[in-house]
Amino acid sequence: MSVIKIREIEAKSIISSSNLPGADYVINPYTGCMNSCLYCYARFMKRFTEHTEPWGKFIDAKINGPDLIPGKTSKYQDKKIFMSSVTDPYNPLEVKYKLTRRILEKLIPLQPELEILTKSNLVLRDVELLLQFKSCQVGITITTTDDTLRKEIEPYTSSIQKRIEALVKLKESGIETYVFIGPILPFFTDWKEIVLETKKLTDSYIFENLNIAGAVWGCIRKWLSGKHQDLLQEYERIYFTKSGYWDNVEKDIEKFCRGQKLDFEIYFHHRK
Numbered sequence: 001m002s003v004i005k006i007r008e009i010e011a012k013s014i015i016s017s018s019n020l021p022g023a024d025y026v027i028n029p030y031t032g033c034m035n036s037c038l039y040c041y042a043r044f045m046k047r048f049t050e051h052t053e054p055w056g057k058f059i060d061a062k063i064n065g066p067d068l069i070p071g072k073t074s075k076y077q078d079k080k081i082f083m084s085s086v087t088d089p090y091n092p093l094e095v096k097y098k099l100t101r102r103i104l105e106k107l108i109p110l111q112p113e114l115e116i117l118t119k120s121n122l123v124l125r126d127v128e129l130l131l132q133f134k135s136c137q138v139g140i141t142i143t144t145t146d147d148t149l150r151k152e153i154e155p156y157t158s159s160i161q162k163r164i165e166a167l168v169k170l171k172e173s174g175i176e177t178y179v180f181i182g183p184i185l186p187f188f189t190d191w192k193e194i195v196l197e198t199k200k201l202t203d204s205y206i207f208e209n210l211n212i213a214g215a216v217w218g219c220i221r222k223w224l225s226g227k228h229q230d231l232l233q234e235y236e237r238i239y240f241t242k243s244g245y246w247d248n249v250e251k252d253i254e255k256f257c258r259g260q261k262l263d264f265e266i267y268f269h270h271r272k
Helices: 039-048 100-109 121-130 147-153 160-173 189-197 216-227 228-239 246-258
Strands: 003-010 015-017 025-027 029-033 058-062 078-082 113-117 136-141 177-185 206-208 264-267
Touching: 003 216, 078 100, 100 113, 100 121, 113 121, 121 160, 136 160, 147 160, 147 216, 160 189, 177 189, 189 206, 189 246, 206 246, 216 228, 228 246
Parallel strands: 003 058, 025 078, 078 113, 113 136, 136 177, 177 206, 206 264
Antiparallel strands: 015 025, 029 058
């Protein structure tokens, strides 16, 4: 693993109102992330920090985060709390700090509707806590079934096989799951293959396409130029001309999932 700057910080708050669809609040136990996904949309968060390191090369652990969860309140009962919107709550630093685990312990008496999204099989560590929520859903992100590609685009995440094994064990535990297929990378993400490999292991699917807003396009372009030069022109066509590419993919997903009788949602970013 390349050098990543790690800081311990004290946050002013840990539960924030959400503008995400289907979530009332979000909790991010960390600022930044150790997964170093080249397509990460959360790069904009850097401007709220004092870091000069590139996004993916720093992470702040909110060491007082669990203490910021109120002891007694009905405010969050039956409200959806999502972990996490701009970090992975089970990124590798969680092994040391256990912030996500300690936050879960504090949330149990409050009984929110809990949703967790992660790329890590570390979530299995906390199954006994998750089962204490009346409503709990765990999403596992799978962007590719090719682990060699996985190492290129999200180098410090759990292997694809470990994520699939996590789905198996979550299902065996009776925890509701979904597979988040996103971002869909043109010519790399075989979303049909992902569905066919996991459809007996999960309750539903969410699909999202690659969003190149902000600094993301520069990272994608650099990656393609260095490792997949033959596809750079195709990406430029998809994103900078009126190609209709994503409209067609969206239609294909809908037709396929309906044919497979799957529960699914599509959240696509269409460049106008």
